[in-house]
Amino acid sequence: MRLSVNNVTKRYRTVTAVDAISLDIQPGKIQALLGPNGAGKSSLVRMLVGLTQPDEGEILVENNGESIELTYHDFAYLPEDRGLYQDRTILDNLSYIASLRGLKLSDIRSDIDNWLERFELTDRKDEPLRQMSKGNQQKVQLIATLLHDPQLVILDEPFSGLDPVNQEHVLTVLNELRERGKTVVLSAHQMELVERLADTMLLMNKGRAVAQGSLQEIRDTLLPKPVYRVTTNAQLALDSWQGVEQIESMRKVSEEQVEITFDADAGIEQLWPTLAQRVSIKAFAPIQPGLHDLYLDTIRRQASGERNSKEAQS
Numbered sequence: 001m002r003l004s005v006n007n008v009t010k011r012y013r014t015v016t017a018v019d020a021i022s023l024d025i026q027p028g029k030i031q032a033l034l035g036p037n038g039a040g041k042s043s044l045v046r047m048l049v050g051l052t053q054p055d056e057g058e059i060l061v062e063n064n065g066e067s068i069e070l071t072y073h074d075f076a077y078l079p080e081d082r083g084l085y086q087d088r089t090i091l092d093n094l095s096y097i098a099s100l101r102g103l104k105l106s107d108i109r110s111d112i113d114n115w116l117e118r119f120e121l122t123d124r125k126d127e128p129l130r131q132m133s134k135g136n137q138q139k140v141q142l143i144a145t146l147l148h149d150p151q152l153v154i155l156d157e158p159f160s161g162l163d164p165v166n167q168e169h170v171l172t173v174l175n176e177l178r179e180r181g182k183t184v185v186l187s188a189h190q191m192e193l194v195e196r197l198a199d200t201m202l203l204m205n206k207g208r209a210v211a212q213g214s215l216q217e218i219r220d221t222l223l224p225k226p227v228y229r230v231t232t233n234a235q236l237a238l239d240s241w242q243g244v245e246q247i248e249s250m251r252k253v254s255e256e257q258v259e260i261t262f263d264a265d266a267g268i269e270q271l272w273p274t275l276a277q278r279v280s281i282k283a284f285a286p287i288q289p290g291l292h293d294l295y296l297d298t299i300r301r302q303a304s305g306e307r308n309s310k311e312a313q314s
């Protein structure tokens with residue numbers, strides 16, 4: 001199943017929660033939605049599953065090249081607010097949700113058992129949900145969401161409340177869904193997990209797309225200039241390399257390390273011998289920041305940009 005999100009905007013009374021977002025989400029791929037609290041991830045997810053409608057733009061769903069209207073049976077949706085019956089047992093909850101989906105318990109009992117085993121809940125299947133930790137409830141909700149095995153899987157914060165072991169379980173489950181050709185969309189705050197998992201990402205802030213694409217495309221957008229960490233005599237290097245044409249800026253990291261931002265990729269390799277003639281270089285390596293650092297840097301830069309422009313206005 002393919003989702004095309006075309007220039008979609010969603011406004012609530014005083015906020016534009018989603019502002020002109022476009023995405024092309026392909027089968028067999030995992031698309032992550034990232035952003036700080038209030039960025040608009042859940043608002044976008046709710047439109048993807050048809051709970052709310054865009055004010056502008058459109059969301060098109062295609063199955064095998066044909067345009068379709070999504071029905072309840074076509075997709076799995078893990079909402080931000082989990083809705084399970086606290087007084088009923090795990091098994092009752094799962095059976096009930098399966099029946100709502102039109103599944104016969106006898107047909108899926110072995111699937112349920114497999115899921116419970118996988119998430120280490122077998123021994124607790126007859127206990128009421130209210131006795132479960134937040135993480136275990138989250139696991140039950142995830143099982144309930146995936147039981148009917150649809151082509152499109154949309155998960156709002158699937159890792160929240162889970163310990164690292166269970167986060168890995170969920171990561172494995174999502175990888176398997178991708179391998180089986182499912183279309184997966186998820187929102188998350190756990191950058192290290194998303195970096196390992198997602199094929200494409202949308203980084204949002206205040207409803208807008210800050211960057212999108214693969215990790216490399218996001219890096220290229222947010223960190224367009226090449227940055228290298230160089231091990232050398234830092235002070236001597238700062239003094240001697242000043243004025244070198246290709247160097248945009250330098251920063252002393254420690255007595256033995258400087259960070260150099262070049263103005264372009266071209267010609268860096270040939271430049272090292274020239275720089276080393278002036279000050280000896282022990283080592284150099286490009287900096288490839290992870291998603292976590294890129295994300296924090298970008299959000300901070302945007303926040304300080306907004307503060308500066310507000311101060312300039314007042």
Ligand SMILES: Nc1ncnc2c1ncn2[C@@H]1O[C@H](COP(=O)(O)OP(=O)(O)OP(=O)(O)O)[C@@H](O)[C@H]1O
Nearest residue numbers: 012013015017035036037038039040041042043044
């Ligand atoms: N039903 C609503 N009515 C009014 N405003 C809303 C509604 N839902 C969301 N908002 C506002 O829209 C903006 C985006 O909220 P949304 O919940 O989509 O963000 P989010 O990225 O999912 O945040 P979080 O990571 O905290 O879940 C916020 O300013 C929020 O207050």
